[in-house]
Amino acid sequence: MNARSDSSIAAWLALFLFGIYLLSFSGMLYSQDSQSMFSVAESFVKRGELNTDQMWTLFKARNELASDGESYAKYGYGISLVAVPLYALALALPGLGLVQTTVQTSSVVIALSGALLFLAARRLNYSRGVSVLVALLFGLATPAWVYAKQFWSEPYGLFTLLAAFYFLLRYRDTASSRDALIAGIALGLAVATRVTNAALVPVFAWYGFGATEVAATQAQSRPPSATPVGEGRLGVLVAVVCNRPFALFTVSLALVMLSIGLYDWARYGGPFATGYRADETFDNPILLGLYGLLFSPGKGLFIYVPFLAALPFSFAVFFQRARREAVLFLFAFAFYLLTFSLWYYWWGGTNWGPRFLVPTLPFLVLAVAPAVELAVSKKQAAFTILFSFFCLLAFTFELVGVSIPSLAYRLKMLRVSTSPDWDAIFIPQFSPLVGSLDQFKPKLIDFAWLRVTDNAVNIDWLVIGLTLALIVSCGAMIWSQVAGRLRPTTNYQLLITVLAVALALFSLYRYGDDARFGGGDGYRALLQAVEREAQPRDVLILNNDVFTPFFLNENRARLRWYGLSRDPKQWDEATRALLTRLARSNARVWLACDDSAGDLPDPTREWLDQSLEILDERSFQDGVHLVLYATPDPP
Numbered sequence: 001m002n003a004r005s006d007s008s009i010a011a012w013l014a015l016f017l018f019g020i021y022l023l024s025f026s027g028m029l030y031s032q033d034s035q036s037m038f039s040v041a042e043s044f045v046k047r048g049e050l051n052t053d054q055m056w057t058l059f060k061a062r063n064e065l066a067s068d069g070e071s072y073a074k075y076g077y078g079i080s081l082v083a084v085p086l087y088a089l090a091l092a093l094p095g096l097g098l099v100q101t102t103v104q105t106s107s108v109v110i111a112l113s114g115a116l117l118f119l120a121a122r123r124l125n126y127s128r129g130v131s132v133l134v135a136l137l138f139g140l141a142t143p144a145w146v147y148a149k150q151f152w153s154e155p156y157g158l159f160t161l162l163a164a165f166y167f168l169l170r171y172r173d174t175a176s177s178r179d180a181l182i183a184g185i186a187l188g189l190a191v192a193t194r195v196t197n198a199a200l201v202p203v204f205a206w207y208g209f210g211a212t213e214v215a216a217t218q219a220q221s222r223p224p225s226a227t228p229v230g231e232g233r234l235g236v237l238v239a240v241v242c243n244r245p246f247a248l249f250t251v252s253l254a255l256v257m258l259s260i261g262l263y264d265w266a267r268y269g270g271p272f273a274t275g276y277r278a279d280e281t282f283d284n285p286i287l288l289g290l291y292g293l294l295f296s297p298g299k300g301l302f303i304y305v306p307f308l309a310a311l312p313f314s315f316a317v318f319f320q321r322a323r324r325e326a327v328l329f330l331f332a333f334a335f336y337l338l339t340f341s342l343w344y345y346w347w348g349g350t351n352w353g354p355r356f357l358v359p360t361l362p363f364l365v366l367a368v369a370p371a372v373e374l375a376v377s378k379k380q381a382a383f384t385i386l387f388s389f390f391c392l393l394a395f396t397f398e399l400v401g402v403s404i405p406s407l408a409y410r411l412k413m414l415r416v417s418t419s420p421d422w423d424a425i426f427i428p429q430f431s432p433l434v435g436s437l438d439q440f441k442p443k444l445i446d447f448a449w450l451r452v453t454d455n456a457v458n459i460d461w462l463v464i465g466l467t468l469a470l471i472v473s474c475g476a477m478i479w480s481q482v483a484g485r486l487r488p489t490t491n492y493q494l495l496i497t498v499l500a501v502a503l504a505l506f507s508l509y510r511y512g513d514d515a516r517f518g519g520g521d522g523y524r525a526l527l528q529a530v531e532r533e534a535q536p537r538d539v540l541i542l543n544n545d546v547f548t549p550f551f552l553n554e555n556r557a558r559l560r561w562y563g564l565s566r567d568p569k570q571w572d573e574a575t576r577a578l579l580t581r582l583a584r585s586n587a588r589v590w591l592a593c594d595d596s597a598g599d600l601p602d603p604t605r606e607w608l609d610q611s612l613e614i615l616d617e618r619s620f621q622d623g624v625h626l627v628l629y630a631t632p633d634p635p
Helices: 003-023 032-047 078-092 098-123 128-140 154-174 177-193 195-209 213-221 232-242 244-268 286-294 306-321 323-342 355-367 369-377 381-403 406-416 420-426 432-439 461-482 490-510 521-533 545-554 573-585 603-611
Strands: 450-453 456-459 538-542 560-563 588-594 613-620 624-630
Touching: 003 098, 003 128, 003 461, 003 490, 032 078, 032 098, 032 545, 078 098, 078 154, 078 177, 098 128, 098 154, 098 355, 098 490, 098 545, 128 355, 128 369, 128 381, 128 461, 154 177, 154 195, 154 323, 154 355, 177 195, 177 244, 195 244, 195 323, 286 323, 306 323, 306 355, 306 369, 306 381, 323 355, 355 369, 369 381, 381 432, 406 420, 406 432, 461 490, 521 545, 521 588, 521 613, 521 624, 538 545, 545 560, 573 603, 588 603, 603 624
Parallel strands: 538 560, 538 588
Antiparallel strands: 450 456, 588 624, 613 624
16 A cells, blocks of 8 residues: 555545536525524624524524524534634635535535545555545445535534544554544544434444554553553553543543533533424334335435445455454444434435435445455456446436435425325335436526526536536546556645635636525625624614525625514514514614515514614615614613
8 A cells, every 4th residue: 555646546536526516516505404504604603603593484493492592503513613614715705605605515525535435445455446436436326426515414424424434444554643633533523513423432432442453562562560450351451541542532532522512501501402302302113214214215225326235245245354344334324224213304304315324325335345346356247237237327316316406306296296205205206316307407407507597598618617627637647546657746736726726716706696596686785785884783684584595695794683584474472572682682773674575564674663763774676675773772
């Protein structure tokens, strides 16, 4: 194993996958869960806060308020934390869409996961060619590709678990304290992304430090005076507990876990309060969940990733070559499968494939490496043909997934079925893999470079051409280095990396006015006015939460804002209490509203007009209005 060459190939793989993900990029937030987690990143970057009041009525946040009257995301902070750098970059660079830029975090972490998977395969003594194919199968022939363009927690859980495994694998080879430290941080962030990952901590610790060859070597190399008391396994155990790498792993993990408790305390007043409701339980019939997640037409793992059919044979071979890794993979997959088979919402909502199993994909694909090795060797022609067919079929399935958004398919199911969720999961002809095929229409295809307005199709050929050039260049470098025709060139790789970043920014600038976010020139001018004129003790109310996605992408003002519904039926005691509290705790209140509701009653504006003093009122295009109020007793 040539570490320098392998690192170079891994970097080219990450760039290659990132190029593919740029080509399939959309930049949209597909769910209210995603909007909620994004809102945490926005609040933290702008004000150092953790609230999600932007989703007050859209996500029914008003129904689950904390003791301070604010709403918070019930999810871990992991995804929001990883998203902070790109959100901060977008906020600092005028013209970049805040959502569009932040969503690219998912592309980055999945591309890096492909690189880590290649390096892990190499450390497990698979050839470069096989390792590259394993990484490409993961990145392009599993739902990881689809989730690389979405803002769910799964890409981040996947990346952190894989990083923890890879650096523990490295530690077992090198006994490096740095590897142990990184593994502890990564595992902690996996828990910060999804709290159920805490159950995996013991098995990861066992994998990295339990009776390892490294620990045994360290114990044997100590001078007699420094040898821990005990013999055999007990002596090795004491050596493991007392050694510096294990201490770094444990302390770094503990600090991240402590931060999770502090995060819960800051939101809900206790270190073990997560915000999940009492009726969100693990009481689903387990056989239903197992069948649904593994074999159902609409959610089954083996349906969406058909080459995993090789696992029974492949895992047996993998176990013979890497028993400790095989046990870790088996435990992690079994834990995820059993846990979410019991979860009341086991199918994971409107999304692609078995969403809750996505974090286990790197481990499953790595366990398929022996099958890849056999297929490449061509020793069994029939197996090579069949396995290659299943890989191509999996790639085709994921291509459908990145092309047609799951929400578009759900809207179709709502029109044709009285039980859209169950029919899409259990009836073969309604599976998204089949039913999405008639959705391939320009107005539904979900690529940012394709826009349909007034029946006119506009394609950004410049972005497509530049992105294809990046992909071809990186692919050629991978091919050349795997074949041994070209030595690693750090300067050229650095240049291509810079160009890839520049291309991503250039693309984002080109996509900045995406009409799918709604809004328009009127609301855009309104937000610019608020950004210019807002004062520290101001608050903004959006009185039409239909435009929440637009505000999330365009609002660069740093004041706190609340997304309320224009529907009079949404007016309730919680909203009235909110307005009362905002009037008491702020000096001025900005109201953003529009004429889209016609003559329907507007209880929010009526309350503000009656309770506060109007300082200013102005109108913009598209019937958009901005009203500024002064509160009676400013703080």
